[in-house]
Amino acid sequence: MRKPFCEKVGLSRGAWSKQEDQKLIDYINKYGEGSWRTLPQAAGLLRCGKSCRLRWMNYLRPDIKRGNFAxxxxxxxxxxxxxxxxxxxxxxxxxxxxxxxxxxxxxxxxxxxxxxxxxxxxxxxxxxxxxxxxxxxxxxxxxxxxxxxxxxxxxxxxxxxxxxxxxxxxxxxxxxxxxxxxxxxxxxxxxxxxxxxxxxxxxxxxxxxxxxxxxxxxxxxxxxxxxxx
DNA sequence: AATAATGTCAACCGCATTAAA
DNA sequence: TTTTAATGCGGTTGACATTAT
Known part of the structure; x- marks a missing residue:
């Protein structure tokens, strides 16, 4: 089976740490969303762009509503x-x-x-x-x-x-x-x-x-x- | 109290689509 | 028009939590 991209290039996978979250938030607040491929390196994250995008879109975006569904x-x-x-x-x-x-x-x-x-x-x-x-x-x-x-x-x-x-x-x-x-x-x-x-x-x-x-x-x-x- | 079974949900994967070169 | 890169999507996995035995 083909190895996942992240694994091949030695990037982290799995749950995000608080520090990683903060780096991503700080970076996006400063430079905005997009350019997901180059973002991780620029933000100092050992993640693939896809993973960063997912984390931002699903959990870190400020307009995300957490909690129970009404x-x-x-x-x-x-x-x-x-x-x-x-x-x-x-x-x-x-x-x-x-x-x-x-x-x-x-x-x-x-x-x-x-x-x-x-x-x-x-x-x-x-x-x-x-x-x-x-x-x-x-x-x-x-x-x-x-x-x-x-x-x-x-x-x-x-x-x-x-x-x-x-x-x-x-x-x-x-x-x-x-x-x-x-x-x-x-x-x-x-x-x-x-x-x-x-x-x-x-x-x-x-x-x-x-x-x-x-x-x-x-x-x-x-x-x-x-x-x- | 220990173990197994089940449930939840964050994260990943592969594919499709779109945009740019 | 074709190729390549970037993005977005839905399905699936797996770690952890909770419940049942």
């Missing part, structure tokens, strides 16, 4: 995941201060289980059994009626417009036109008014709204256009 956030992740599948960066983009890694981890360790406990298969959102009646449980209220599609066919793990072929995926959906209609037929109770939910989250937070990178409109998928509108 119920609103959980709800939104569940809904966005139903819509987008494992496109974590898109999902995280709608959650101010959350990173794709954090959202992904939270989904895998908490939300998947939560859905399972409520009798919902997180892969296809079908009922796996009669869920317990849990008044006030937002996820169950969203999904109790939505576990089956109209044809009683299994809903695939991926959203219907996500192809296995990644290059196809982005052309995928002109879907947008019929997205809400079709999606809601798969997941009837899915609240697609995500913008409104975002508004609620954003306004309850001191953080600024998410600032998606300036991707040219033409390169966005229809779904992205829909979400970023």
């Amino acid at each position: 119920e609103d956030e959980e709800d939104l992740i569940i809904k966005l995941h139903a819509l987008l599948g494992n496109r974590w960066s898109l999902i995280a983009g709608r959650l101010p201060g959350r990173t794709n890694n954090e959202v992904k981890n939270y989904w895998n360790s908490h939300l998947r289980k939560k859905l399972i406990n409520e009798g919902i298969d997180p892969k296809n959102r079908r009922l796996t059994r009669n869920p317990p009646l849990m008044p006030g449980s937002s996820a169950s209220s969203s999904y109790n009626n939505s576990a089956k599609n109209n044809n009683d066919e299994p809903i695939t793990t991926k959203p219907y417009y996500v192809s296995d072929n990644k290059s196809d995926r982005d052309q995928v959906s002109d879907a947008a036109s019929g997205l809400e209609e079709e999606e809601s037929s798969c997941i009837p109770d899915l609240n697609l008014d995500l913008t409104m939910r975002i508004g609620i989250i954003s306004s309850s937070s001191s953080l600024p709204p998410p600032d998606p990178k300036p991707v040219p409109e033409y390169s966005r998928t229809s779904t992205e256009l829909l979400l970023f509108r």
